[in-house]
Amino acid sequence: MAGFNLKDGICDSRQLSDDELWSIFSFIFSSKSKNDTSYKFGFLKAILDNLYNVDNNLRLSFDKLFMKFTEIYWNLILKYKLRQKALTKDNKRTYLEQIIEEELINNKIITEISFEALNDNIKLFICHKIKMKCKQNVVGALYGDTHGVFYSFSKKEEYIQLNPQVFTFLSKHKKVIEKLNYYEWAKFLEKVNDNDTTQCLLNKLDYVTKRNDLSVYRQILYDEFEEKHCFYCGKELNKTNIEVDHFIPWSFIKDDNLWNFVLTCSECNNKKRDKLPDEKYLDGLVERNRLLIENNTNLVKNELSTYKENKLRNIYSWASFNGYKNIFLPNIKTVVGVKL
Ligand SMILES: [Zn+2]
Known part of the structure; x- marks a missing residue:
């Protein structure tokens, strides 16, 4: 099904078996699915990394999707110098590469700068340009490749709406699908780039959107609560x-969400790393988020606009289902007089 020039797509909502869904993925990753550029892989990553930002109707706005998409490509193209299309005789770059290079010159930005470090207005502007260009074909192309069962979309209202069966399937098999996507994406990039730029390629794809600076979240949480204790061991924080x-490891969610952040002491943070906290802390996080919502500041309201207690509990179970079996418990012997 060719979908790249469609204005809207209605999702086929018939009952699908897991076998049928796997066979659609086999098709996306097979040579029968056309790919002159790597955009299909990048867009699938943008969906997977935004999976838990869906609203109650499982909708994701183009703004959210293309902000992630832009970040992925900004870092791949500028930071890692990876071409997104085979070199042609006239050395014509893809339109995405052209937009990024144009903005680099227009804003006098040094090439090594990561997307994270850009000024918010510049980020929004570049994202808007890429969205206007890519919504013409990327959204419809993946819709067509998935035989119209993954999502409905509207180019006018600028959203995709995930098929509920697909949302559950993606959640249950998120890590495996992510790895498949990286594997095929890396194979494609190896074909169109030289050996030097493709070193550690799988790691580059996996960490392309990882943030270094979480201080804004630390400040929000610090300002919101009078009592400042480590979420896990209860030790007083300074x-x-x-x-x-x-709380649920970044490596599973692949996004930064206030409802998933907790303040900790450095000992707990170092010990926890990529582990899932013991389930008893889940109730604590639900309660903490309830208090955040109750405080009702605009910033928090915005950050928690797609948060639901049930969703958090489901994501916790899905992380466990995806292999996060190593459970973290703090060393509470060092804490005196703190109720957990
Ligand atoms: Zn602690």
Whole structure:
């Protein structure tokens, strides 16, 4: 099914078996599915990394999707110098590469700068340009490749709406599908780039959108609560011993969400790393988020606009289903007089 020039797509909502869904993925990753550029892989990553930003109707706005898409390509093209299309005789770059290079010159930005470090207005502007260009074909192309069962979309209203069966399937098999996507994406990039630029390629794809600076979240949480204790061990926090932890590991969610951040001491943060916290802390996080919502500041309201207690509990189970079996428990012997 060719979908690249469609204005809208209605999702086929018939009952699908897991076998049928796997066979659609086999098709996407097979040579029968056309790919002159790597955009299909990048767009699938943008969906997977935004999977838990869906609203109650499982919708994702183009703004959200293309912000991630832009970040992925900004870093791949400028930071890692990876071409996104085979070199042609006239050395014509893809339109995405052209937009990024144009903005680099227009804003006098040095090439090594990561997307994270750009000024917010510049980020929004570049994202808007890429969205206007890519919504013409990328969204419809993946819709067509998935035989119209993955999502409905509207180019006018600028959203995709995931098929509920697909949302559950993607959640249950998120890590495996992500790895398949990286594998095929890396194979494609190896074909169109030289050996030097493709070193550690799988890691580059996996970490292309990882943030270094979480201080904005630390500040929000710090300002919101009078009592400043480590979420896990209860130890009192001070400015020199305070860190921000992704409660459900970043490596599973692949995004930064206030509802998933907790303040911890550095000992707990170092010990926890990529582990899932013991389930008893899940109730604590649900309660913490309830208090955040109750405080009702605009910033928090915006950050928690797609948060639901049930969704958090489901994501916790899906992380476990995806192999996060190593459970973190803090060393509470060092804490005196703290109720957990
Ligand atoms: Zn601690």
